[in-house]
Amino acid sequence: MVHKLILVRHGESEWNSKNLFTGWVDVRLSEKGRKEAKRGGELLKESGLKPDVVFTSVLSRAIQTADIALDEADLLYLPVVRSWRLNERHYGALQGKNKAETLEKYGPVQFKTWRRSYNVPPPPIERDSKFSQFGDDRYANVDPDVLPATESLELVIKRMLPYFQDVIAKELLENKTVIVFAHGNSLRGMVKYLEKISDDDIAGLNIPTGIPLVFELDDNLKPSKKAYYLDPEAAAAGAAAVAAQGQKK
Ligand SMILES: O=C(O)[C@@H](CO)OP(=O)(O)O
Numbered sequence: 001m002v003h004k005l006i007l008v009r010h011g012e013s014e015w016n017s018k019n020l021f022t023g024w025v026d027v028r029l030s031e032k033g034r035k036e037a038k039r040g041g042e043l044l045k046e047s048g049l050k051p052d053v054v055f056t057s058v059l060s061r062a063i064q065t066a067d068i069a070l071d072e073a074d075l076l077y078l079p080v081v082r083s084w085r086l087n088e089r090h091y092g093a094l095q096g097k098n099k100a101e102t103l104e105k106y107g108p109v110q111f112k113t114w115r116r117s118y119n120v121p122p123p124p125i126e127r128d129s130k131f132s133q134f135g136d137d138r139y140a141n142v143d144p145d146v147l148p149a150t151e152s153l154e155l156v157i158k159r160m161l162p163y164f165q166d167v168i169a170k171e172l173l174e175n176k177t178v179i180v181f182a183h184g185n186s187l188r189g190m191v192k193y194l195e196k197i198s199d200d201d202i203a204g205l206n207i208p209t210g211i212p213l214v215f216e217l218d219d220n221l222k223p224s225k226k227a228y229y230l231d232p233e234a235a236a237a238g239a240a241a242v243a244a245q246g247q248k249k
Pocket of ligand 1: 016020021022023024088089091115184185242245
Protein backbone atom coordinates (compact mmCIF):
# COMPACT_ATOMS: atom_id res chain seq x y z
CA MET A 1 0.00 0.00 0.00
CA VAL A 2 1.25 3.48 -0.88
CA HIS A 3 0.46 6.22 1.64
CA LYS A 4 0.56 9.73 0.22
CA LEU A 5 1.69 12.75 2.19
CA ILE A 6 1.74 16.20 0.58
CA LEU A 7 3.71 19.01 2.24
CA VAL A 8 3.18 22.67 1.34
CA ARG A 9 5.15 25.58 2.75
CA HIS A 10 2.98 28.70 2.99
CA GLY A 11 3.29 31.31 0.23
CA GLU A 12 5.56 34.32 0.68
CA SER A 13 4.58 36.31 3.76
CA GLU A 14 4.79 40.06 4.28
CA TRP A 15 7.87 39.48 6.40
CA ASN A 16 9.51 37.08 3.93
CA SER A 17 9.27 39.91 1.41
CA LYS A 18 10.79 42.38 3.91
CA ASN A 19 13.55 39.85 4.71
CA LEU A 20 12.74 39.73 8.45
CA PHE A 21 13.13 36.75 10.76
CA THR A 22 9.52 35.72 11.39
CA GLY A 23 9.17 32.55 13.48
CA TRP A 24 5.97 32.69 15.55
CA VAL A 25 5.08 36.29 14.65
CA ASP A 26 1.68 36.03 12.99
CA VAL A 27 2.18 37.89 9.72
CA ARG A 28 -0.11 37.50 6.69
CA LEU A 29 0.64 36.44 3.13
CA SER A 30 1.94 39.07 0.71
CA GLU A 31 0.21 39.56 -2.65
CA LYS A 32 2.89 37.32 -4.18
CA GLY A 33 2.26 34.76 -1.42
CA ARG A 34 -1.45 34.66 -2.26
CA LYS A 35 -0.55 34.02 -5.92
CA GLU A 36 1.84 31.24 -4.88
CA ALA A 37 -0.90 29.64 -2.78
CA LYS A 38 -3.28 29.77 -5.77
CA ARG A 39 -0.62 28.21 -7.99
CA GLY A 40 -0.13 25.49 -5.35
CA GLY A 41 -3.86 24.75 -5.57
CA GLU A 42 -3.72 24.59 -9.37
CA LEU A 43 -0.79 22.18 -9.23
CA LEU A 44 -2.69 20.04 -6.76
CA LYS A 45 -5.74 19.96 -8.99
CA GLU A 46 -3.71 19.12 -12.11
CA SER A 47 -1.85 16.35 -10.27
CA GLY A 48 -5.00 14.31 -9.67
CA LEU A 49 -3.96 13.78 -6.03
CA LYS A 50 -6.97 13.54 -3.76
CA PRO A 51 -6.26 14.60 -0.17
CA ASP A 52 -8.68 13.35 2.49
CA VAL A 53 -7.57 15.44 5.44
CA VAL A 54 -5.77 18.75 5.93
CA PHE A 55 -3.34 19.78 8.67
CA THR A 56 -2.11 23.33 9.29
CA SER A 57 -0.17 25.17 11.96
CA VAL A 58 -2.01 27.82 13.99
CA LEU A 59 -0.23 30.65 12.16
CA SER A 60 -2.30 32.74 9.75
CA ARG A 61 0.08 32.48 6.78
CA ALA A 62 -0.24 28.68 6.69
CA ILE A 63 -4.01 28.84 7.23
CA GLN A 64 -4.42 31.43 4.45
CA THR A 65 -2.30 29.30 2.11
CA ALA A 66 -4.44 26.25 2.85
CA ASP A 67 -7.66 28.17 2.27
CA ILE A 68 -6.53 29.69 -1.04
CA ALA A 69 -4.99 26.46 -2.38
CA LEU A 70 -7.91 24.28 -1.33
CA ASP A 71 -10.36 26.77 -2.82
CA GLU A 72 -8.47 26.64 -6.13
CA ALA A 73 -8.45 22.82 -6.03
CA ASP A 74 -12.20 22.61 -5.14
CA LEU A 75 -11.29 20.98 -1.83
CA LEU A 76 -12.64 23.47 0.69
CA TYR A 77 -14.92 20.78 2.09
CA LEU A 78 -12.06 18.70 3.53
CA PRO A 79 -11.74 18.29 7.30
CA VAL A 80 -8.99 20.48 8.76
CA VAL A 81 -6.94 19.98 11.92
CA ARG A 82 -4.65 22.70 13.27
CA SER A 83 -1.81 22.38 15.74
CA TRP A 84 0.82 24.70 17.18
CA ARG A 85 3.18 21.72 16.87
CA LEU A 86 3.33 22.41 13.11
CA ASN A 87 4.27 26.08 13.69
CA GLU A 88 7.38 27.65 12.25
CA ARG A 89 10.49 27.38 14.38
CA HIS A 90 10.39 29.96 17.19
CA TYR A 91 13.22 32.32 16.22
CA GLY A 92 13.78 33.72 19.74
CA ALA A 93 15.32 37.17 19.98
CA LEU A 94 15.86 37.23 16.19
CA GLN A 95 12.10 37.55 15.57
CA GLY A 96 11.47 40.91 13.89
CA LYS A 97 15.15 41.45 12.95
CA ASN A 98 16.26 42.04 9.36
CA LYS A 99 18.22 39.08 7.96
CA ALA A 100 20.67 41.16 5.89
CA GLU A 101 21.41 43.47 8.87
CA THR A 102 21.86 40.45 11.15
CA LEU A 103 24.32 38.94 8.68
CA GLU A 104 26.25 42.20 8.54
CA LYS A 105 26.27 42.70 12.31
CA TYR A 106 27.22 39.18 13.42
CA GLY A 107 29.07 37.84 10.34
CA PRO A 108 28.38 34.83 8.10
CA VAL A 109 29.40 32.09 10.57
CA GLN A 110 27.12 33.21 13.41
CA PHE A 111 24.34 34.02 10.94
CA LYS A 112 24.46 30.57 9.36
CA THR A 113 24.74 28.92 12.79
CA TRP A 114 21.56 30.62 13.97
CA ARG A 115 19.73 30.04 10.69
CA ARG A 116 20.74 26.55 9.68
CA SER A 117 22.74 24.74 12.40
CA TYR A 118 20.90 21.74 13.78
CA ASN A 119 21.10 22.40 17.48
CA VAL A 120 22.04 26.01 18.22
CA PRO A 121 18.99 28.12 19.12
CA PRO A 122 19.16 31.94 18.90
CA PRO A 123 19.02 33.78 22.27
CA PRO A 124 15.52 33.51 23.82
CA ILE A 125 13.01 36.29 23.26
CA GLU A 126 12.09 38.52 26.22
CA ARG A 127 8.54 37.90 27.45
CA ASP A 128 7.64 41.57 27.04
CA SER A 129 9.15 41.97 23.56
CA LYS A 130 6.62 43.21 21.02
CA PHE A 131 7.53 40.15 18.95
CA SER A 132 6.88 37.66 21.79
CA GLN A 133 3.81 35.39 21.72
CA PHE A 134 3.53 35.30 25.49
CA GLY A 135 -0.16 35.71 26.38
CA ASP A 136 -1.39 35.03 22.80
CA ASP A 137 -4.87 33.46 23.10
CA ARG A 138 -4.20 30.85 20.47
CA TYR A 139 -1.83 29.12 22.89
CA ALA A 140 -4.17 29.41 25.90
CA ASN A 141 -4.77 25.64 26.00
CA VAL A 142 -1.12 24.67 25.66
CA ASP A 143 0.93 23.86 28.76
CA PRO A 144 3.06 27.03 29.24
CA ASP A 145 6.03 24.82 30.14
CA VAL A 146 6.18 23.40 26.62
CA LEU A 147 5.82 26.72 24.81
CA PRO A 148 9.23 27.86 23.53
CA ALA A 149 11.00 31.23 23.83
CA THR A 150 13.48 30.12 21.13
CA GLU A 151 14.12 26.94 19.15
CA SER A 152 16.82 25.18 17.16
CA LEU A 153 15.74 22.80 14.39
CA GLU A 154 16.40 19.97 16.86
CA LEU A 155 13.86 21.49 19.28
CA VAL A 156 11.34 21.97 16.45
CA ILE A 157 11.63 18.27 15.64
CA LYS A 158 11.20 17.37 19.33
CA ARG A 159 7.82 19.14 19.51
CA MET A 160 6.67 18.35 15.94
CA LEU A 161 7.58 14.68 15.67
CA PRO A 162 5.30 13.30 18.42
CA TYR A 163 2.41 15.01 16.64
CA PHE A 164 3.47 13.54 13.31
CA GLN A 165 3.84 10.07 14.78
CA ASP A 166 0.65 10.10 16.87
CA VAL A 167 -1.80 12.09 14.76
CA ILE A 168 -0.66 12.47 11.15
CA ALA A 169 0.77 8.95 10.85
CA LYS A 170 -2.51 7.52 12.13
CA GLU A 171 -4.38 9.13 9.22
CA LEU A 172 -1.79 7.89 6.73
CA LEU A 173 -2.02 4.35 8.09
CA GLU A 174 -5.80 4.52 7.69
CA ASN A 175 -5.01 5.01 4.00
CA LYS A 176 -5.93 8.65 3.95
CA THR A 177 -4.00 11.02 1.72
CA VAL A 178 -2.80 13.80 3.99
CA ILE A 179 -1.90 17.39 3.06
CA VAL A 180 0.05 19.55 5.53
CA PHE A 181 0.32 23.33 5.21
CA ALA A 182 3.17 24.52 7.40
CA HIS A 183 6.50 26.35 7.40
CA GLY A 184 10.06 26.32 6.11
CA ASN A 185 11.59 24.91 9.27
CA SER A 186 8.79 22.69 10.59
CA LEU A 187 8.71 21.05 7.14
CA ARG A 188 12.52 20.80 7.02
CA GLY A 189 12.19 18.84 10.25
CA MET A 190 9.57 16.52 8.78
CA VAL A 191 11.61 15.92 5.61
CA LYS A 192 14.73 15.29 7.72
CA TYR A 193 12.87 12.62 9.65
CA LEU A 194 11.26 10.96 6.62
CA GLU A 195 14.39 10.97 4.46
CA LYS A 196 16.81 10.30 7.35
CA ILE A 197 18.92 13.34 6.46
CA SER A 198 21.91 13.80 8.77
CA ASP A 199 22.20 16.66 11.27
CA ASP A 200 24.92 18.21 9.07
CA ASP A 201 23.28 17.75 5.67
CA ILE A 202 19.97 19.25 6.72
CA ALA A 203 21.67 22.69 6.66
CA GLY A 204 21.61 22.47 2.84
CA LEU A 205 17.88 21.77 2.54
CA ASN A 206 15.64 24.75 1.84
CA ILE A 207 11.94 24.43 1.08
CA PRO A 208 10.38 26.75 -1.52
CA THR A 209 7.10 28.55 -0.86
CA GLY A 210 3.77 27.27 -2.18
CA ILE A 211 4.86 24.24 -4.22
CA PRO A 212 3.43 20.90 -3.07
CA LEU A 213 6.04 18.25 -2.22
CA VAL A 214 4.71 14.69 -2.50
CA PHE A 215 5.88 11.71 -0.46
CA GLU A 216 4.87 8.16 -1.29
CA LEU A 217 5.36 6.05 1.83
CA ASP A 218 5.28 2.31 2.48
CA ASP A 219 3.45 0.62 5.37
CA ASN A 220 6.29 1.55 7.72
CA LEU A 221 5.94 5.15 6.51
CA LYS A 222 9.33 4.99 4.82
CA PRO A 223 9.60 6.70 1.40
CA SER A 224 9.17 4.10 -1.36
CA LYS A 225 10.55 6.56 -3.92
CA LYS A 226 12.19 9.98 -3.89
CA ALA A 227 9.79 12.73 -2.85
CA TYR A 228 8.91 15.06 -5.74
CA TYR A 229 7.70 18.64 -6.16
CA LEU A 230 4.68 19.17 -8.41
CA ASP A 231 6.70 21.89 -10.22
CA PRO A 232 10.36 20.83 -9.92
CA GLU A 233 11.85 23.78 -11.83
CA ALA A 234 10.02 26.40 -9.81
CA ALA A 235 10.92 24.46 -6.63
CA ALA A 236 14.66 24.54 -7.42
CA ALA A 237 14.55 28.29 -8.08
CA GLY A 238 12.48 28.88 -4.94
CA ALA A 239 14.84 26.85 -2.74
CA ALA A 240 17.86 28.79 -4.07
CA ALA A 241 16.11 32.06 -3.26
CA VAL A 242 15.50 30.93 0.35
CA ALA A 243 19.16 29.92 0.72
CA ALA A 244 20.27 33.39 -0.46
CA GLN A 245 17.95 35.32 1.88
CA GLY A 246 20.63 36.89 4.05
CA GLN A 247 22.14 38.61 1.05
CA LYS A 248 18.97 40.34 -0.12
CA LYS A 249 18.14 43.83 1.12
O1 LIG B 1 12.06 33.81 9.29
C1 LIG B 1 11.60 32.65 9.43
O2 LIG B 1 10.76 32.35 10.28
C2 LIG B 1 12.13 31.55 8.54
C3 LIG B 1 11.17 31.23 7.45
O3 LIG B 1 10.78 32.34 6.71
O4 LIG B 1 13.33 31.99 7.99
P1 LIG B 1 14.64 31.14 7.66
O5 LIG B 1 14.47 30.56 6.27
O6 LIG B 1 15.71 32.21 7.70
O7 LIG B 1 14.84 30.09 8.70
